[in-house]
Ligand code: ADP
């Protein structure tokens with residue numbers, strides 16, 4: 007067989023697949039194997055005579071008919087062809103190429119792995135002795151660390167760390183040196199200049215009170231208007247006071263920020279105010295980037311995630327004297343988590359100081375959570391901001407909303423969404439009418455305004471209205487920057503495009519900046535600059551500009567009133583992302599942004615009546631999202647039982663959500679049945695990644711396909727590098743297809759995009775990116791992340807080099823079947839079953855029934871998919887349930903990816919059951935091979951996870967892995983390839 011390469015392989019793939027019929031049976035194979043023919047005949051006979059898939063027995067038959075009855079009741083089978091009905095429980099015939107089978111068999115015969123066999127103890131009962139369970143792991147740094155984590159509680163760990171050497175010890179000569187340093191700083195002209203500015207900030211006037219309160223209390227809550235100087239000033243007050251009192255050597259402040267961009271911009275700002283560069287008394291640490299300050303007498307700004315990571319190795323935070331948690335009002339999971347954790351740390355470290363800072367909301371709740379600790383309120387300093395509502399904006403712009411849509415006449419399928427809309431409109435009507443009647447009675451607005459408010463589409467985001475309003479402000483209002491709040495990044499991109507296409511916002515008169523958390527930090531810095539006279543700055547932002555970034559020269563705010571929130575539906579295990587009305591607290595913050603330098607105006611694009619329905623505060627993130635990562639952190643910090651710990655947070659998540667997440671982690675084998683971290687879970691918890699992506703890169707390092715899989719994992723944990731300009735959907739799809747190498751996989755397309763991007767020269771890559779609708783900024787970040795992942799796995803000892811393109815880490819990178827199988831293993835159990843109806847593709851999952859491939863996916867336009875299964879990362883419900891990114895995977899990949907297959911003989915055949923809806927029927931000899939292969943694989947994985955070290959390809963480990971690779975790629979082509987290495 008020819009040596010496979012990227013392109014060559016894809017050709018083989020297509021032709022290979024065309025040889026298979028729906029049951030995976032290889033038709034071109036003129037096998038004289040009677041056993042197989044018998045099985046196949048029997049299968050078809052049964053299928054014809056009984057109408058259910060062959061190979062089902064006992065309980066399975068019952069389940070099949072139960073399924074069928076359920077689908078019938080829900081009307082799902084009515085329109086189904088008999089072909090799709092027969093696969094409600096998906097049983098297919100599975101066969102291996104006889105050559106491949108023979109080769110795998112012979113290579114496994116010689117394998118006699120000495121690790122593990124028979125030694126891995128299965129623990130029965132509730133309270134196993136943890137050490138006993140892992141006697142088969144030989145002593146190593148890994149084992150010690152792992153056992154240390156799983157066998158010690160946080161309380162014991164805290165007690166233990168108390169006797170550890172504290173870094174912050176008094177050092178008089180250092181203290182003197184720091185004092186001198188401070189004196190010098192104070193005479194520096196830049197410092198003096200900045201002091202003039204700082205003195206004017208409202209927080210400055212509270213300096214003494216803040217210092218006194220912090221000094222005499224262990225926990226203090228500080229609240230104050232955005233921009234009053236909490237973030238930039240308070241850590242400096244504490245540091246400078248300590249230095250001046252001769253305590254510099256014992257002071258190190260850590261100040262957390264919820265976002266990467268604010269950690270950097272704040273650190274740079276504070277260093278600038280101190281007339282230094284980051285790296286001396288001020289530093290920052292975010293994922294992938296850090297400039298650390300000195301170990302004492304300094305402030306470290308970092309993301310909440312980084313503090314969490316520190317706490318994993320040092321829960322008592324012995325390196326720090328002050329913990330400042332900033333922006334806690336945002337209630338993101340990580341900061342809620344730290345708040346809960348710190349509550350346990352406080353009694354153990356009487357000298358540590360905790361300062362909780364929040365914008366002017368709900369400070370009392372945090373104080374209550376911390377046994378009524380004192381609250382300092384920094385009085386406001388914003389100029390008055392006048393508020394206008396939708397009714398006023400309509401009056402100013404005379405904007406007309408589009409009429410509500412008519413009932414659909416063309417497609418029946420549009421009817422249901424239409425009816426849902428209709429219902430929403432009726433609700434809207436019930437809600438708005440009383441308010442409109444009041445307005446009519448008071449004659450407060452002209453009739454055309456009231457008519458527009460009566461139109462239900464006036465509550466939908468209208469970029470047209472925003473554009474009209476921007477024009478109105480630019481033409482009629484004094485100078486001053488305009489800040490627009492929009493729900494999501496897509497809306498921002500669209501508005502930017504509309505504005506430039508309109509021709510009314512030429513660049514010699516306007517500077518238009520998008521602002522969201524995913525912009526590269528360099529671009530974000532431009533936003534603070536005050537534009538030259540005669541040019542108006544327009545910033546179009548997500549809620550990031552609410553509290554964490556202050557843009558001084560904003561005078562006008564346009565608030566669309568919505569924000570995009572991810573909500574997690576625990577019952578369906580699905581994330582839903584949709585724009586929702588903001589809370590009153592958010593609206594207040596947005597309004598406040600207009601009054602930084604002079605009185606301002608805020609244009610709220612919702613009616614006064616609508617505002618009355620807003621919640622007081624936003625819902626905490628922990629109540630909106632899946633909890634796997636949180637749970638892994640709970641586990642690695644040994645905070646005991648998940649339900650107990652998460653029960654003690656400020657607003658505990660639903661028990662159901664905890665259960666779903668625990669199950670996913672048990673499925674991944676990250677937790678055992680006693681909810682204790684497994685060695686795999688331990689590795690995953692130390693990777694700052696979604697556990698599935700973490701598993702993916704661990705396996706990729708073992709299977710030596712680092713480059714493509716790490717690229718895919720980076721993109722899954724960051725974002726897609728492809729962008730899609732409006733009305734270019736077809737061109738984008740064509741570009742993706744070119745990069746997809748005929749693999750029917752968004753993941754492969756991305757990996758290929760990054761590969762080509764990295765190998766090109768500067769000029770070529772620019773061209774390449776624009777030709778393929780790729781963002782070079784994102785690709786560059788993905789390259790960095792790939793590098794970072796490699797570094798992690800090198801440090802964890804799974805790779806022998808920190809270079810992602812190291813040959814030893816990429817023996818199978820050319821083998822796209824292996825890459826897809828590893829992706830599938832990482833994403834497991836996210837599998838959808840494909841039903842090719844002939845004219846279109848139908849997909850279903852066990853939990854949801856019918857699902858759709860998102861139009862942005864490479865597979866969305868296919869009339870037929872080459873495999874019976876699709877794996878996906880993200881499933882989201884909007885107008886339908888969409889699988890966002892998909893990869894077609896075949897039977898072998900699926901068998902490989904499924905952690906526990908049930909294999910049992912039945913007559914002359916065997917049944918391989920993967921899960922409640924997918925099973926295969928095959929020859930007994932094939933089943934034997936699969937059983938052996940899975941066994942070897944599981945043992946090898948367990949061994950590797952327990953003894954982290956790079957795979958020795960020339961040993962028996964290599965033989966096992968090669969056999970698996972051969973199985974996955976259903977070829978013996980890997981033979982020469984690997985033999986050559
Ligand atoms: P708070 O944390 O209370 O919202 P900050 O400490 O972030 O306030 O900001 C205080 C003031 O410092 C802001 O009003 C702004 O004027 C100024 N400032 C903060 N960051 C920057 C920056 N990167 N560039 C210019 N000015 C800044």
Ligand code: MG
Nearest residue numbers: 236237553554
């Ligand atoms: Mg702040």
